[in-house]
Amino acid sequence: MSERTAAVLGLFDTPGALLEAIPAVKARQLGRLEAYTPYPVHGLDGALGLRKSPLGGMVLVMGILGAITAFGFEYWISAVDYPIVTGGKAPGSWEAFIPIMFEVTVLFATFTAGLGMLLLLNKLPFFGHPVLASDAIKAITRDRFALSIEAEDDGFDAAAARAALAAAGATGIEALPAPDRGPFLTSDYILRVAGGIFTACVVAGLLMYGAVKLFPVLPPMSHIEDQPRLDAQKADPFFKDGFGMRMPVPGTVARGYLPLGVSSQDEAAALVNPLPTTPAVLAEGKRLFHIRCELCHGPLANGTPTLTAAYGAKPANLQSEQIRNYPDGKIFWVITMGKNAMPSHAADLTVDQRWAIVHYVRALQRAQNATDADVKAAEAR
Ligand code: HEC
Known part of the structure; x- marks a missing residue:
């Protein structure tokens, strides 16, 4: 182990004693002063003469840089590289950039704060520090307060440092040899x-x-x-x-999207439900009615919505005389095209799904308006 002394460490019993000792030791100008305490001690930075941390300034600059980066990036994408109108906004509408600018500002600022503090300012990690190898380190992490005078050059006078700490009232004094190998990681x-x-x-x-x-x-x-x-x-x-x-050639028909061939609800009366009334079709109609129709027309299709009155429009009563007398095609037309406040379901339901729902609406109507003949037929089964 080398004979060179890296620092001389003096222990104090209270934070007050440490703070009192600093000015006298500092006046002797023996080396760099550093304090080690088990918890933050108010006034220590002032007594040691530490500068105000530049971290706040770094965070501010990087935050602004983050905002500018995000703005530039978004502007370049939406106004320069790929200017496409989305949601009716003109290319380069800055209002839409704000959420991402905010996020990137925070991202740059927090990374600067965390990494800047740890790596740049505190120079962590630092495993080779001589104080970590001292006898006093356990006491320092528990309940004692240390002041160390650390060598800045070869002219370090360890004896004078010891004397200065003793004169300032240190209760234990320890000279720390310079480690033989430099700090790692x-x-x-x-x-x-x-x-x-x-x-x-x-x-x-x-x-x-x-x-x-x-x-x-x-x-x-x-x-x-x-x-x-x-x-x-x-x-x-x-x-x-x-x-x-x-553009597609006029009259082009996409696969699976044959036009209905009718152009009004009245013309649609001629459309015939292509699906058989099988249990599977009815079950599918029921499932889809629950998902797509029930919230507005009610579980019995009688126009009592499961939505609250907050839904302003008045959904039709599908049990009414008029709708019961509708041919299937007119109901299919409404599902496909919508009507006034009723939205079109063409985008949500395939043609077969719409026809299955028509079957199920018919079943609901019949269930609510059963005739004697229906009851007899059911009994006979
Ligand atoms: C968002 C609410 C809403 C949904 C969902 C909805 N409807 Fe309607 N429906 C309405 C309203 C409102 C009307 C009344 C429209 C009018 O005549 O002004 C209506 C009317 C109707 C009519 C009568 C049309 C006419 O010619 O008078 C039928 C039939 C109908 N809906 C069937 C359905 C079916 C089947 C579904 C499920 C695929 C469905 N609706 C889903 C709101 C809805």
Whole structure:
């Protein structure tokens, strides 16, 4: 072990004694002063003459940088790189950026506060500190207060340091030898490794970007890039209107979306329910009626909504004489097209699902208006 003394440590019994000792020891200018206490002691930073922490300023700057980054990023995406109108907003509407700007501000600020404090300002982790190897360290973490005079250069006078601490009333004094090996896993080291990894990622990213950009321009790959084609959402002089993307040919019908062939509820009266009245179809109709219709028309379809009165419109009573006399097609039409306050369900229900619901509405109507013949038929079964 080397003979060099890294620091001289003096123990005090109370925080008051520690605070009193500091000015006298400081006046002797023997080395860097540092205090070690089991809990924060008010006034210690002032007595040691510590500067105000720059952390607040760092957090402010990084927070503002975060807000600017988010704004720039969102503006670039929505107004420069891909200006598409969504939700009726003009490209670059800053109001919509605020939530993400807020988030990124907080992100930058909190990471700066946490990492800046630990790594940059406190220089943690720091496992090689001589005080950690001292005899006094246990007492310091329990109930004693230490003041250490730490060597700043080779001219450190350990004897004078001992004398100064004793004169200031230290109850125990310990000289700490300089450790034979430097501290390991320090903040410097971690920052350097992180910086190395970051640099490697940036370099690798640029190389890959370069390779991907360059690769297609080298033959024969360039032939794929160069061949004539229409790009989606790109201008193209091939068509007169200059659009690369085309509208479907008039009259195009998407698979599974055959038009009804009728254009009013009255015309729809001619449509015939293509589904048989099997238990499976009725069960499916019942399931879908529960999900899609019941909240407005009520479980019995009599227009008593399960919604509260807060739903302003008046859903029709499907048990009324008029609707019972509707042909199936007119009910199908309403489900498909909606009517006044009733929304269209075309997007939510397939054609077959709509017809299954029509069957189930018929069953509900019949259940509420059973005739003697119905009852006899049921008894006979
Ligand atoms: C959001 C509430 C709501 C939902 C959900 C809803 N309806 Fe309606 N429905 C209404 C209202 C309101 C009316 C009355 C429309 C009018 O005539 O002004 C109505 C009317 C009707 C009518 C009578 C139309 C006419 O020609 O008078 C039928 C039949 C009907 N609904 C069936 C259904 C079926 C079947 C479903 C489930 C697929 C359903 N509704 C889902 C609100 C709703």
